[in-house]
Amino acid sequence: MLKRVYSDLTDQMNIDEGTWKGLVITPPxxxxxxxxxxxxxxxxxxxxxxxxxxxxxxxxxPAYEDYYSRYPEKKxxxxxxxxxAKRAGKKVLQANRINEEAAVSTFYAAVGLSRPxxxxxxxKYPIGPAGMAEAERxxxxxxxxxxxxxxxxxxxxxxxxxITEVNQRWVFSxxxxxxxxxxxxxxxxxxxxxxxxxxxxxxxxxxxLGQEFEVGYKYAYASFISLIIANFxxxxxxxxxxxxxxxxxxxxxxxxxxxxxxxxxxxxxxxTKEFGNDFRPGGVxxxxxxxxxxxxxxxxxxxxxxCTICADRCPGGAIPRGEEEIVRGVKKxxxxxxxxxxxxxxxxxxxxxCQVVCPWNHSNSWFHNTVREIASKWSxxxxxxxxxxxFFYRHKPGPDPKWLTEPV
Numbered sequence: 001m002l003k004r005v006y007s008d009l010t011d012q013m014n015i016d017e018g019t020w021k022g023l024v025i026t027p028p029x030x031x032x033x034x035x036x037x038x039x040x041x042x043x044x045x046x047x048x049x050x051x052x053x054x055x056x057x058x059x060x061x062p063a064y065e066d067y068y069s070r071y072p073e074k075k076x077x078x079x080x081x082x083x084x085a086k087r088a089g090k091k092v093l094q095a096n097r098i099n100e101e102a103a104v105s106t107f108y109a110a111v112g113l114s115r116p117x118x119x120x121x122x123x124k125y126p127i128g129p130a131g132m133a134e135a136e137r138x139x140x141x142x143x144x145x146x147x148x149x150x151x152x153x154x155x156x157x158x159x160x161x162x163i164t165e166v167n168q169r170w171v172f173s174x175x176x177x178x179x180x181x182x183x184x185x186x187x188x189x190x191x192x193x194x195x196x197x198x199x200x201x202x203x204x205x206x207x208x209l210g211q212e213f214e215v216g217y218k219y220a221y222a223s224f225i226s227l228i229i230a231n232f233x234x235x236x237x238x239x240x241x242x243x244x245x246x247x248x249x250x251x252x253x254x255x256x257x258x259x260x261x262x263x264x265x266x267x268x269x270x271x272t273k274e275f276g277n278d279f280r281p282g283g284v285x286x287x288x289x290x291x292x293x294x295x296x297x298x299x300x301x302x303x304x305x306x307c308t309i310c311a312d313r314c315p316g317g318a319i320p321r322g323e324e325e326i327v328r329g330v331k332k333x334x335x336x337x338x339x340x341x342x343x344x345x346x347x348x349x350x351x352x353x354c355q356v357v358c359p360w361n362h363s364n365s366w367f368h369n370t371v372r373e374i375a376s377k378w379s380x381x382x383x384x385x386x387x388x389x390x391f392f393y394r395h396k397p398g399p400d401p402k403w404l405t406e407p408v
Contacts (some may be wrong), residue, residue: 010155018150018260018293019160023274023364025373028296034257035301036264040329045251047172048180051337054078055085063180081341085316088348096346100408103209103349106216114246116178137237138149142289149192149229156210156225158282159197162259162293166191166285170254170376177390186249189284190292192229193259195272195279196222196354198286200363203278206356209351213404215280215350219245222282230284232398242285252281254330260293263300267310267319267354268335273298273372276361277354298376300360304333307386310354311393316343319354359389 014021030318047053048067055078059063064324092100110119121211146163154160171186202214206332233240243249253270257263262272269277311319318340324331344351355361362368374381 010151013145013151013154015151015154018154019274020154023159023368023369024215028260028262028273028298028376029202029384030260030294031297032294033265034254035293035297036254036257037331038329039326039331041066042169043328043403044173045328046174047176047184048174051078051081051175051341053176055081055341057180060349063177065332066181067089067306071356077338078276079173081338081345084342084345088345092348098406099209099404099406100348103212104216106213106220106368108216109220110216110223110245113220113227114244116247118227119244119247122234123227128184131145140236140289142291145288152229152232153192153194153225156228157196157221158194158225159279160195160261160272162193162195162256162261164191164193164255164259164292165189166250167254167258170250170258172249172251175249184249186285188239189287190285190290191243191250192256192258192284192286192290193224193256193261194222194274194282194284195256195261195270196225196282197275197279198352200278201354201359202401203356205400206353206395207347207351207399208400209349210400211352215352218280222280223286226282226284229351230270230286233284233297236288238286240286240288245280245282245287248283249285252283255283256281258295261298263273263296263298263308265300265358265360266304266307266333267358268333269354271299271300271304271358271360273360273376275364276358278356278358278361299379299382302379303359303382303386305377306382309357309359309386309390313357314340315351315353318338318343353395357393359386359393 005384012020012022017027019027054067054074059069059082149163166186166188168186172184175182175184196218198218202210205211223242226242226244230242231275253264253268256270262270265271265277267277271277272279308321311321316339318336320333320335324333327334329376360372373384375385
């Protein structure tokens with residue numbers, strides 16, 4: 001009998017848990033409320049304040065003039081970051097233009113799939129009765145359709161899919177480029193959250209060409225499958241909006257936490273029990289009747305309080321080593337985006353060191369799954385496991401793929 005080389009992804013699905021099978025011994029424990037603490041009144045975040053949004057503004061544009069007239073103290077810092085980016089970009093392109101352009105090419109697709117027209121447009125199959133029919137609203141069973149949506153997302157390539165009711169606290173107050181300054185309204189009832197895992201091999205080089213390629217690719221791929229699922233729902237006659245990488249109306253981390261994808265880590269990212277923080281997010285907003293998932297608690301907060309591996313290894317010093325702080329009424333670890341960006345602009349590449357070194361990102365072997373289980377259920381063992389991780393794993397940068405480094 002011929003050996004089956006490519007197994008059907010359907011066989012790997014654990015649809016009830018919204019994740020692939022075999023990633024953990026037991027799924028993370030579901031709880032009634034998320035593990036983050038809300039300690040103050042609601043204060044929505046203005047997306048214009050994010051360092052990436054500030055870098056996206058064109059110098060001397062109306063947005064640029066408006067923002068720095070209100071925050072003149074940020075202008076010297078941001079202008080310095082822009083100059084660093086120009087110098088770094090020029091340096092890497094002069095050294096290895098063809099391979100550098102190949103590595104960054106995947107980001108173009110992520111940007112293209114985030115264009116407002118693609119987010120808003122109702123796409124039809126151009127031939128056949130399905131493409132010609134008007135989308136009458138389908139009667140649905142919320143529980144069955146929630147299960148199907150999860151299977152759909154897993155089949156398309158997400159490693160984990162969760163559903164949550166939209167909490168307006170996490171919706172940005174104002175938009176950025178190109179709709180700079182416009183108030184954001186997000187009146188959909190549900191958010192479908194898609195966690196798309198990255199390649200450990202490509203991520204292993206930490207700040208190299210392979211990592212650059214992989215980050216852009218998974219951003220683009222997450223945006224792509226978000227577009228597919230959103231238009232599937234639209235053809236059922238229900239409102240839906242894809243949430244691609246560069247057109248997201250909410251803060252990703254707390255929405256994913258509410259959907260049971262994972263917990264908030266010291267790194268400032270969502271960390272799953274199944275594959276750590278080594279993923280890129282996609283999503284769909286919709287009014288389609290669905291059944292929300294519960295958040296999860298697998299002991300990450302206690303683990304991160306004891307573990308500072310990501311903070312110790314962060315070359316830019318962007319990850320805090322101390323305790324959580326209160327940010328807009330929420331108790332959390334807050335990374336310094338300017339320090340993070342300053343380091344990346346110094347190298348001319350993205351950086352994923354905090355993803356590579358996280359102890360929850362190890363392979364899904366029986367050994368590491370057992371360690372995950374111990375860390376999740378016996379907090380007293382966490383410090384010993386952290387010490388062992390530091391001793392056995394040095395996390396030296398891995399090689400770039402040969403096809404990205406060969407001179408042309």
